[in-house]
Amino acid sequence: MTPERTVFYISDHTGITAEIIGKSLLSQFPDEAFATVSLPFVDTQEKAIFAAQQVQDAWKRSSLKPFVFSTLTEPGARAALNACGALVMDIYGHFLGMMAGEVGYPPAPLKGRFHGMGETQTYTSRIDAVNFALAADDGLSTEKYERAELILVGVSRSGKTPTSLYMAMQYGLCVANYPLTPENFEHHSLPGHLLRHKSKLRGLTLSPERLSQIRSERRPNSTYASIETCKKELRQAERMMQSEGIPIIDSTHRSVEEISSIIKHSLGAVQPRV
Amino acid sequence: MTPERTVFYISDHTGITAEIIGKSLLSQFPDEAFATVSLPFVDTQEKAIFAAQQVQDAWKRSSLKPFVFSTLTEPGARAALNACGALVMDIYGHFLGMMAGEVGYPPAPLKGRFHGMGETQTYTSRIDAVNFALAADDGLSTEKYERAELILVGVSRSGKTPTSLYMAMQYGLCVANYPLTPENFEHHSLPGHLLRHKSKLRGLTLSPERLSQIRSERRPNSTYASIETCKKELRQAERMMQSEGIPIIDSTHRSVEEISSIIKHSLGAVQPRV
Numbered sequence: 001m002t003p004e005r006t007v008f009y010i011s012d013h014t015g016i017t018a019e020i021i022g023k024s025l026l027s028q029f030p031d032e033a034f035a036t037v038s039l040p041f042v043d044t045q046e047k048a049i050f051a052a053q054q055v056q057d058a059w060k061r062s063s064l065k066p067f068v069f070s071t072l073t074e075p076g077a078r079a080a081l082n083a084c085g086a087l088v089m090d091i092y093g094h095f096l097g098m099m100a101g102e103v104g105y106p107p108a109p110l111k112g113r114f115h116g117m118g119e120t121q122t123y124t125s126r127i128d129a130v131n132f133a134l135a136a137d138d139g140l141s142t143e144k145y146e147r148a149e150l151i152l153v154g155v156s157r158s159g160k161t162p163t164s165l166y167m168a169m170q171y172g173l174c175v176a177n178y179p180l181t182p183e184n185f186e187h188h189s190l191p192g193h194l195l196r197h198k199s200k201l202r203g204l205t206l207s208p209e210r211l212s213q214i215r216s217e218r219r220p221n222s223t224y225a226s227i228e229t230c231k232k233e234l235r236q237a238e239r240m241m242q243s244e245g246i247p248i249i250d251s252t253h254r255s256v257e258e259i260s261s262i263i264k265h266s267l268g269a270v271q272p273r274v
Numbered sequence: 275m276t277p278e279r280t281v282f283y284i285s286d287h288t289g290i291t292a293e294i295i296g297k298s299l300l301s302q303f304p305d306e307a308f309a310t311v312s313l314p315f316v317d318t319q320e321k322a323i324f325a326a327q328q329v330q331d332a333w334k335r336s337s338l339k340p341f342v343f344s345t346l347t348e349p350g351a352r353a354a355l356n357a358c359g360a361l362v363m364d365i366y367g368h369f370l371g372m373m374a375g376e377v378g379y380p381p382a383p384l385k386g387r388f389h390g391m392g393e394t395q396t397y398t399s400r401i402d403a404v405n406f407a408l409a410a411d412d413g414l415s416t417e418k419y420e421r422a423e424l425i426l427v428g429v430s431r432s433g434k435t436p437t438s439l440y441m442a443m444q445y446g447l448c449v450a451n452y453p454l455t456p457e458n459f460e461h462h463s464l465p466g467h468l469l470r471h472k473s474k475l476r477g478l479t480l481s482p483e484r485l486s487q488i489r490s491e492r493r494p495n496s497t498y499a500s501i502e503t504c505k506k507e508l509r510q511a512e513r514m515m516q517s518e519g520i521p522i523i524d525s526t527h528r529s530v531e532e533i534s535s536i537i538k539h540s541l542g543a544v545q546p547r548v
Contacts, residue, residue, distance in 0.1 A: 014535035016444075017298045024291045025369050028347065028381035040535050065376060073302065087376050095299050095363050102339060102361050107302035123529055130436045162404045165439055169530075170290075255397055256443075261288035261314050 004033045006058040006066040010051050010081060012073055015040035021091060022069035034067075048077035052084035059086060073107075122172065129168035129175070136176035137161055142193040145176055150267065151197055152177040153190075153241065154204035155233045156224075157214045159251040159259065163204070166256045171264060185236040190244060202263050203241040203248040208234055210252050278307045280332040280340040284325050284355060286347055289314035295365060296343035308341075322351035326358035333360060347381075396446065403442035403449070410450035411435055416467040419450060424541065425471055426451040427464075427515065428478035429507045430498075431488045433525040433533065437478065440530045445538060459510040464518060476537050477515040477522040482508055484526050 007026065009018040015038050026034055037058070042051050058066050066086040072078045073092055082088050096107045135141050136148065138161065145151060150173055152160045160177035167175045178194060194201060208230040215225035223229055241248050247266055251259050281300065283292040289312050300308055311332070316325050332340050340360040346352045347366055356362050370381045409415050410422060412435065419425060424447055426434040434451035441449045452468060468475060482504040489499035497503055515522050521540055525533050 014531050016531055016535065017294060020291055020294050021365070021369075024345065025366070025373060028366070028370055029373065029377055030382060032377060038539070040539055067373065067376070071298070087372060089369050089372065091295070091369075092299070092302070094368060095295075095365075096302055098361060098363065099299060099303065099341065102341070103303055103306060108304060127436055127530070130439065134435065161408065162401055162443075165404065166443060169436075169440060169443065256401070257288050257290055261290065265312070265314055 003062060003064060004035045005064040006055075006062060007034045007036045008051070008055055008058075008066060008068045008070075008086075009036065009038045009040075010042055010068060010070045010072060011040050012043040012071070012077065013040065015071075018069045018071040018091070021071075022067075022089070025069075025089070026067075042072065042077065042081075045074075045076050045080060048072060048080040052081050055081075055084040055086050126169060126172040129172045130165065132174040133164040133168040133176070136174075137164065139178045141176070142178070142191075145193055145197050145200075147174055148176040148197065148200055149173045150175045150202060150263065151194065151200045152202055152204055152263075153180055153194065153237075153246065155180050155211070155230075155237050157211060157218070158204040158206055159256070160204055162256045163251075163259050163263070167260045167264065170260065173264070180233075180237045180240065182233065182236075185233075185240065188240075190240065195244070198244065198246070201244070201246045202266065203237070203246045204251050204259070205234060205238055205241075205248050206250060206252040277336060277338060278309045279338040280329075280336060281308045281310045282325070282329055282332075282340060282342045282344075282360075283310065283312045283314075284316055284342060284344045284346060285314050286317040286345070286351065287314065289345070292343045292345040292365070295345075296341075296363070299343075299363070300341075316346065316351065316355075319348075319350050319354060322346065322354040326355050329355075329358040329360050400443060400446040403446045404439065406448045407438040407442040407450070410448075411438065413452045415450070416452070416465075419467055419471050419474075421448055422450040422471065422474055423447045424449045424476060424537065425468065425474045426476055426478055426537075427454055427468065427511075427520065429454050429485070429504075429511045431485060431492070432478040432480055433530070434478055436530045437525075437533050437537070441534045441538065444534065447538070454507075454511045454514065456507065456510075459507075459514065462514075464514065469518070472518065472520070475518070475520045476540065477511070477520045478525050478533070479508060479512055479515075479522050480524060480526040 007022060009015050009022055011018045039051050042048055055066050055068055068086050068088040070081055070088055070090050071092055072081055078090060078093055082090060100106050136144050152164055152175060154160050156179050164175040164177045167173045208227055211230040211234065212225055212227045219225050249259055249262055281296060283289050283296055285292045313325050316322055329340050329342055342360050342362040344355055344362055344364050345366055346355055352364055352367055356364060374380050410418050426438055426449060428434050430453050438449040438451045441447045482501055485504040485508065486499055486501045493499050523533055523536055
């Protein structure tokens, strides 16, 4: 068994940025074993010295030099942490130095600007978008579709709700979602409140096998979850979406983040608000 | 007016990591004006050359050298992009080089490992957590509290729902939330299904002014939104939470990300699953 290397995420604020960068980089070394420690809110010189101590303690317990992903902003705190001697990925130190050289003046070391409330208006619009996604989930509040920037359609359990919520939270987009049901297929056309907003529609689909698996977790051994029902509903939904010219995204092998990024890209002119 | 500098987020996958790093770094130069362009799914050498071309075109249109945040993984594509001559923050190139030196072998350049589905089990547990948060929102499904890893309590509109959803999506934690209402205050104690899980409880509070503002957006000029009602409910809720020894977080000046990070930290032993 590979010995575990300790990885530290050290931040003077939430630590979200440090963790995202770190996890992204670590994922490129899939054969290594890592044990992770998060140290958020390291917002004084004393706490930075204590964090450096913790890194050194971890190093003593293992033969491997710890990896440290740091988004500390304050130069004194950064120096205190760097003194630990481990492999410190000082994200702000490196790239802010490059950017300052180009901009012509040093950065303003204000903590947690990014994952804080930032501009209150932008933050509020993200929370409003989450509330909108909840209010317009699963075919609810179709009278609010005027305000929607995107309406996801697809059969039950095709991934519409998590995608709507993620896009609201991440991009501040007002996303509604509407389930395509056997009732819609009988009418051979989409309801009027969807057709009125055709440019906002995006369809989600997935393989019948995966859909049947997801539905079985909710209702095992039901007609609803059977492979035959899944095949039939997906075929009818895809046919309906294609005939209306709605772009379709296959979610079978895609994460919510991937689906969201693809859809945002397809909206073109709409810029993310965060 | 400051001239705008063009900022590119270039990735061979979703671009989420590049955007988060870039926005975090740009926030340290609050006086600069930036126009941003996202180029996700740059997954071939040809697309990297085309992206470099787009950077050069933007540079020609403005006197300012563009900033490029890149999470391209493939060495050939990285070289093609770096040739654009702008200020390229080649995130993988810099830090992966440092890490490879320590690990003793080069990284495996697989695209989008981090924001992809990754280990299917981890990804599924995040989506399950989102579904749990929806099912156990606003006092629903109290019979599922055994499965909850965290139960948020607080008065109506204190930020419980967005926080629950964010923690589910980001950390894969099963978070329920329960509204404290005048009915609870009359009974002078929390309901049994909450008391049975006391160690999982965390309280949210905020200033009466902010609460009144938030409630007014929903129901303007209502008793529900009046400053008197807000003051009274918050006082009663805080007293109840304090007497039960429930840790309270003030959300008045905190983003969902900040609240989530503080709460996760307070859970101690519970490690994030992503």
